[in-house]
Amino acid sequence: xxxxNIWFFLVALLLTIYVILDGFDLGAGVLYPFLxxxxxxxSVIRAxxxxxxxxxxxxxxxxxxAIFAAFPMVYAMTFSGFYxxxxxxxxxxxxxxxxxxxxxxDSSWSAVWDGAFFLGSLVPSxxxxxxxxxxxxxxxxxxxxNYIGTFxxxxxxxxxxVGVTGLFLIIQHGAAWLAVKSEGELHGRALxxxxxxxxxxxxxxxxxxxxxxxxxxxxxxxxxxRPAGWLFLAILVVGLLYAFxxxxxxxxxxxxxxxxxxxxxxxAGIAAVGNFPDMVPAxxxxxxxxxxxxxAASEHLxxxxxxxxxxxxxxxxxxxxxxxxxxxxxxxxxxDADY
Amino acid sequence: xxxxxxxxxQFAFTIGYHFIFVPISIGVGMxxxxxxxxxxxxxxxxxxxxxxxWIKLFTATFAIGVATxxxxxxxxxxxxANYSRFVGNIFGAPLAAEGLIAFFLESxxxxxxxxxxxxxxxxxxxxxxxxxxxGSLLSALWILIANSWMQTPAGYKxxxxxxxxxxxxxxxxxxxxxxxxxxxxxATIITGCFVAAGVCAYYMLKKRHLHFARTAMLWAVSVGLxxxxxxxxxxxxxALVVAEHQPVKMAxxxxxxxxxxxxxxxxxxxxxxxxxxxxxxxxxxxxxxLGLDPEHEVTGLDSVAATDRPPAQLTFxxxxxxxALGGLFILVFGLALLMHFLKRLENARWMHWALIACxxxxxxxxxxxxxxxxxxxxxxxxxxxxRTTDAVSPFVSxxxxxxTLGLFGLIYLVLFIAWIRIFLGIIKKGPEDTAEMLQAxxxxxxxxxxxxx
Numbered sequence: 086x087x088x089x090n091i092w093f094f095l096v097a098l099l100l101t102i103y104v105i106l107d108g109f110d111l112g113a114g115v116l117y118p119f120l121x122x123x124x125x126x127x128s129v130i131r132a133x134x135x136x137x138x139x140x141x142x143x144x145x146x147x148x149x150x151a152i153f154a155a156f157p158m159v160y161a162m163t164f165s166g167f168y169x170x171x172x173x174x175x176x177x178x179x180x181x182x183x184x185x186x187x188x189x190x191d192s193s194w195s196a197v198w199d200g201a202f203f204l205g206s207l208v209p210s211x212x213x214x215x216x217x218x219x220x221x222x223x224x225x226x227x228x229x230x231n232y233i234g235t236f237x238x239x240x241x242x243x244x245x246x247v248g249v250t251g252l253f254l255i256i257q258h259g260a261a262w263l264a265v266k267s268e269g270e271l272h273g274r275a276l277x278x279x280x281x282x283x284x285x286x287x288x289x290x291x292x293x294x295x296x297x298x299x300x301x302x303x304x305x306x307x308x309x310x311r312p313a314g315w316l317f318l319a320i321l322v323v324g325l326l327y328a329f330x331x332x333x334x335x336x337x338x339x340x341x342x343x344x345x346x347x348x349x350x351x352x353a354g355i356a357a358v359g360n361f362p363d364m365v366p367a368x369x370x371x372x373x374x375x376x377x378x379x380x381a382a383s384e385h386l387x388x389x390x391x392x393x394x395x396x397x398x399x400x401x402x403x404x405x406x407x408x409x410x411x412x413x414x415x416x417x418x419x420x421d422a423d424y
Numbered sequence: 425x426x427x428x429x430x431x432x433x434q435f436a437f438t439i440g441y442h443f444i445f446v447p448i449s450i451g452v453g454m455x456x457x458x459x460x461x462x463x464x465x466x467x468x469x470x471x472x473x474x475x476x477x478w479i480k481l482f483t484a485t486f487a488i489g490v491a492t493x494x495x496x497x498x499x500x501x502x503x504x505a506n507y508s509r510f511v512g513n514i515f516g517a518p519l520a521a522e523g524l525i526a527f528f529l530e531s532x533x534x535x536x537x538x539x540x541x542x543x544x545x546x547x548x549x550x551x552x553x554x555x556x557x558x559g560s561l562l563s564a565l566w567i568l569i570a571n572s573w574m575q576t577p578a579g580y581k582x583x584x585x586x587x588x589x590x591x592x593x594x595x596x597x598x599x600x601x602x603x604x605x606x607x608x609x610x611a612t613i614i615t616g617c618f619v620a621a622g623v624c625a626y627y628m629l630k631k632r633h634l635h636f637a638r639t640a641m642l643w644a645v646s647v648g649l650x651x652x653x654x655x656x657x658x659x660x661x662x663a664l665v666v667a668e669h670q671p672v673k674m675a676x677x678x679x680x681x682x683x684x685x686x687x688x689x690x691x692x693x694x695x696x697x698x699x700x701x702x703x704x705x706x707x708x709x710x711x712x713x714l715g716l717d718p719e720h721e722v723t724g725l726d727s728v729a730a731t732d733r734p735p736a737q738l739t740f741x742x743x744x745x746x747x748a749l750g751g752l753f754i755l756v757f758g759l760a761l762l763m764h765f766l767k768r769l770e771n772a773r774w775m776h777w778a779l780i781a782c783x784x785x786x787x788x789x790x791x792x793x794x795x796x797x798x799x800x801x802x803x804x805x806x807x808x809x810x811r812t813t814d815a816v817s818p819f820v821s822x823x824x825x826x827x828t829l830g831l832f833g834l835i836y837l838v839l840f841i842a843w844i845r846i847f848l849g850i851i852k853k854g855p856e857d858t859a860e861m862l863q864a865x866x867x868x869x870x871x872x873x874x875x876x877x
Contacts, residue, residue, distance in 0.1 A: 136535030139490065143527040146497060150520030153501065157512020157586075164501025164508075165817035172828045175498050176835060179491040183839055186487035190480070190846045231505070231819045383513040384583075390592045391517055398524045402532075409532050412543055 088389060089382035092155040093361060095395060099151055101353040103144035104255070105346045110134035110141055112259015114181060114206025115252075116278060118199070120263060125419045126271045127199070131185060133266035133417040138185065140406060142178070154391055158230045158381040159364045166224060166232025167216050170239060174209045181205025207252075214251025218244030221297070221304050221360060223368035223375075230376055234368075243296055250293045253286035254349065261328075261342040266417045279341075280332060287325065290352070297359070303366065304359035314358045321351025430825040431503045431816045434832065438495045440791055441836050445489035445843075447790050450564065450609070451616010452482045453557040456537075458643055460553040464546055469858040474636050475553075477855035479537050481619070484846050486534065488839055495832075503825070507805055507815035510586050514579075514595055515570055522566035530559030564612070565605055572601040574806050575797070576669045587809065599669050603662040604797075610651050610658055611793060614753060615786040617648030621760065622783040623851055625776035633854045634770070642764060649757035655750055660713070666800075667714045670807055671723035672732065673800035676739040678710050680724045687711045687722035692744055695737045734802040742795040749789035756782055 113134050121127035153160040164171050180201040188198035222243050225234045260279035267275055298305040308314035328344025331337030360366070364381045367374040382388065425433075456478045463471035497519060500508050508515075536544060536552035544552070579594025580587045589595055624641035627633040667674040674680075679701045680687050687710040693703020708718035715721075725733050756778055763769040805812040 132539070136539040137532075139531035139534060140528060143523055143531050146494065146527055147520060147523030149497060149501075150516060150523045152516075153497075153508065153512055154516030154520045157509050157516055160501045160512065160516070161505035161508040161817075164498060165503070165505035165820055168502055168817070168820050168824050169827070171498060171502055172831070175495055176831060178494050179835065179839075182491035182494075183487050183842070186483060187842055187846060190484055190850065191842065194842065229818075230509070231817075233819060383516070384588045386589045386592065387513045387517060390589070391520060394517075394521055394524060398528075402524065402528045405532055406528070409535055412536065412540060 087379070088385060088392065089155075089378045090362075091392065092151070092382065092388055093357070093364070093378045095392075096148060096151050096155060097353065097357040099144060099148040101350060103141070103148055104353060105258075105349050106141035106144055107138070108255045108258045108349065109262035109342075110138040110259070111206045111210045112255040112257070113263055114202050114259070115210055115256050116259050116263065116275075117206070118203050120260075120271060120274050120278065121199075122270075122274075126267075128419045129267055129271060129417050130263060131188065131202075132419070133263065135185065136413050137409060139182070140409065142182070151391070151395075155383055155388060156364055156376075156378075156381040157383060158376050162226060162230045162232060162365055162376060163216065163220070166226070166234075167219070167239060169236055170212050170216060174212050177205040177208035177212075179205070181209075210255045211248050211252045213248075214254075215239065215244045215248035217251065217356065218247030220365050221247065221356060222301055223303075223366035223371065225368045225370075226365070226374050226376075228374050230374070230381075243300055246289070246293055246296055250286065250289040253282055253289055254352070257282040257286045258342075258345045258349070261332075261338070261345045264338040265342050268416050276332075276338075283329070283332060301359075303371075307361065308355055308359045311358055314355065317351050317354030317358060319351075320354065321348060324348035324351050425822065427820060427822040427825055428813050428816050430822055430829060431820070432812065434503060434825055434829050435499055437829070438492065438499065438832060438836075439794075441840075442489065442492040442496055443791055443794060444787055445485050445492065446564075447612040447615040447787065448619055449482060449486045449489045450557075450560045450612035451614070452478060452485065452619055453560050454613060454616050454647075455620050455640070455644070456482050457553050457557050459640075460550050464550040467546070470635065473856040473858055474640065476541075477636070477850070478620075479553075480850045481623075481847065483534065483538060484843065484850060486530075488843050490531070491839075492836070503817055503820060504805075504815050505817035505820075507810065510810055510815070511573075511806060512586070514573060514577075514587050514589050517589075517592075518566045518570040518573075518596070522563055522570075526559050526563035526566060528559075530556050530563065533559070561609065564609055568605040568608055569596050569598075569601050572604050573598050575604070575801060576600040576665070577806055577809060582809070587806070600662070600665050603658065603665050607655075607658050607662050607793070608790075610655055611786075611790045613651045614648055614655070615783075615790055617644040617651070617757070618753075618779065618782045618786045620644035621648065621757075622780040625779040626851065627854065628770050629773060629776045633857075636855050638770070641760075641769070645757055645760045645764065649754070649761050652750065652753045652757055655754075659747070659750070664714065667722070670801065672725060672728055673734065673739070674714075675723055675725045675727070676734045676736060676800050677743040677796065678722075679736055679740050680710065680722050682726050683721060683724040685711060685719045685721050687714075687720075689713060690740075690744060692748065693740070695740050699736065701740075732803060734800050739796060739800045742792040742799065746789050746792040746796060749785055749792070753782065753786065753789070 113130055117127065117130055121130050149160070182205075184198040184201035184205060188195060188202065191198065219239055219241075222241070224232055225238075227233050257279055260275050260282055263275040264272060264279055308318070324344050324347030328341050328348060331341035331344055362378045363375050364378055365376040367376070456475065459471065459475035459478050463475045500515070533552040533555040536549060537556060540549060540552065573595055576599045577587070578598035579589060579591035579596075581590050582588070620640055621644040624637035624644065627637040628641070663674070666677070678687065678690055679693070679695050679699075681699050686708040688705035688707055689709025689712075690701065690703045690705045693701045693705065695701055710722055711718050711720040725736075760769060760775055760779060763772055763775060769775060801807055803811050803813070805815040
């Protein structure tokens with residue numbers, strides 16, 4: 086196991102934690118206009134993610150930073166190659182970050198901030214998946230690792246399918262979270278949305294799998310040809326069944342949410358195994374210009390220093406993150422937003 | 425306009441905008457810690473109200489600082505792909521460390537400050553205030569490490585067309601990291617002190633929340649004076665490092681066209697079309713400052729080819745304006761403190777207005793300082809190693825950057841209007857009036873001396 090491979094695993098881990106944690110608050114944002122019928126419901130939805138969403142988003146910033154440090158060529162290629170898409174994600178994240186705080190302080194613009202919260206949640210939830218779809222499918226690039234395709238090419242059917250699948254994965258995850266945190270009518274609505282979006286997501290995941298097997302055989306061969314691939318497939322199936330079982334049970338909200346997190350681990354693992362040892366495969370010239378783990382990685386000392394930092398600080402972060410979740414455990418009340 | 429110029433404009437605009445909110449957050453974060461400490465010790469509701477007030481100002485600003493900070497992390501990849509490939513081995517690590525060590529700390533415990541007053545113990549809450557502030561200082565540290573490496577690269581070798589790390593400590597603690605870190609943090613504290621003093625001055629003008637205003641004003645003005653007095657020393661330390669490691673930048677600061685002894689130090693001036701300077705200067709001042717000797721030889725702009733020199737006027741003016749403003753700040757803080765001891769501050773309307781005016785001026789000064797540092801390094805993006813023109817993303821078109829530049833302009837304008845409304849709204853509403861504070865304002869409870877404790 087080389088350092089570069091360890092960093093491939095760590096980057097995948099950071100991004101998986103990101104999808105699990107920020108996924109539910111992004112999902113809550115997408116569901117906000119649909120579930121938040123009354124002012125009180127809206128207040129509960131915002132307060133349920135209020136203390137934690139910012140920390141959740143830091144997993145993305147740290148993940149992006151880790152890619153920059155450990156795989157500079159991947160960072161440069163994806164961020165500049167997917168320029169407009171990344172910028173739209175960025176604008177979404179900006180609007181969302183500001184809207185949550187400003188909504189509370191600024192009642193006269195509440196409609197503006199509600200809209201910004203919804204759009205700012207929707208756009209990243211969709212586009213991150215589209216970017217992942219393109220990475221799995223492979224993109225045309227030159228020898229230096231520059232994307233040489235067009236913007237429209239990024240909106241191919243496969244990438245869009247992965248994007249929509251990711252969006253629904255995040256929506257059902259957000260609904261699961263709101264079912265955990267809410268009471269009364271809002272709780273009932275969250276459960277109903279969860280059940281519907283869960284099935285939509287499952288159907289889309291099947292479609293994505295079929296599309297991958299049919300059109301991106303490199304990835305599916307990798308998954309089926311490796312023990313790790315089968316492991317994550319098993320995790321996915323277990324997570325799906327558990328999430329479904331608990332979803333149908335009275336009082337199983339939290340366990341079903343955990344099941345949803347397990348599903349995310351399974352899917353992320355499958356994507357990572359399917360891509361390895363490529364970080365970003367080159368479409369058309371895979372042997373020559375693909376950004377493999379080894380080719381894209383930083384040199385030994387950088388990877389080592391980063392690994393030491395990660396081994397010290399990731400556990401520390403997990404401990405105090407758990408502390409914060411514990412502090413705000415339980416059903417969110419409307420008054421919780423009054424700080 | 426070509427894509428390189430557009431990318432530079434976009435970076436300058438987004439970083440300058442971001443750097444309005446960061447200094448206010450770090451500075452006001454310090455006021456949060458002070459106020460929360462006071463409440464932790466006293467347990468008095470009025471102190472809690474004061475702390476809550478600073479927390480509101482802090483979080484409203486922090487939110488937009490965080491949001492616009494994401495732009496900066498993404499910008500290296502989106503607009504500066506060649507730069508990212510060239511320095512990724514070294515430059516990426518501090519950015520990742522910033523997330524891991526600083527952002528998590530800040531954002532996690534910010535959740536406690538925002539939502540946890542009724543949920544956690546007083547001590548936990550107080551510690552959270554500290555952790556949020558420490559997080560913001562650590563964030564500044566990592567970003568200053570990254571930026572200082574661009575100024576004075578160290579602990580690296582060039583291998584296969586890119587910079588490769590040879591020593592983490594040498595790269596992190598490169599020659600300019602320490603002076604630039606203290607310089608920047610001191611500047612954010614000065615900004616924070618002016619925000620606090622300006623808010624208090626507004627209440628004194630309006631004769632509202634006087635008990636609160638007296639307490640916070642004394643804090644803000646004392647700390648502000650102390651730090652702005654230290655600033656020339658910290659700045660001098662930085663200047664010595666610049667003179668040693670980036671002599672061309674130093675030459676551009678003072679527009680020293682030819683390498684010379686008895687180099688003058690300008691108080692203010694104008695760079696003429698022919699490259700000469702018209703202005704008021706201290707003869708041999710720069711030589712004295714850098715070498716403690718009028719005969720000390722100062723490297724001039726002529727030591728490098730014309731294409732390796734930074735733009736003269738912009739570098740000169742941003743540097744000198746920053747210093748002039750720094751002098752003004754010492755004067756304003758000093759006078760305000762003096763008037764406090766003479767018991768004249770509370771009724772001196774002109775001083776209230778001066779303190780309020782210093783809020784935007786301190787933000788201007790801190791941004792001018794960054795301009796001097798970054799423009800003075802041109803044409804290099806990494807001093808001596810990579811030119812800014814070579815650093816861009818080769819396949820991002822001018823049209824794409826025009827599009828995003830327009831969107832940034834629009835979104836940032838709306839956010840600025842919203843933030844200003846909210847920030848002023850919080851100030852207008854003021855700290856919650858507890859019964860006890862009202863009493864104090866009627867002059868029943870603490871004496872003016874007690875109020876300033």
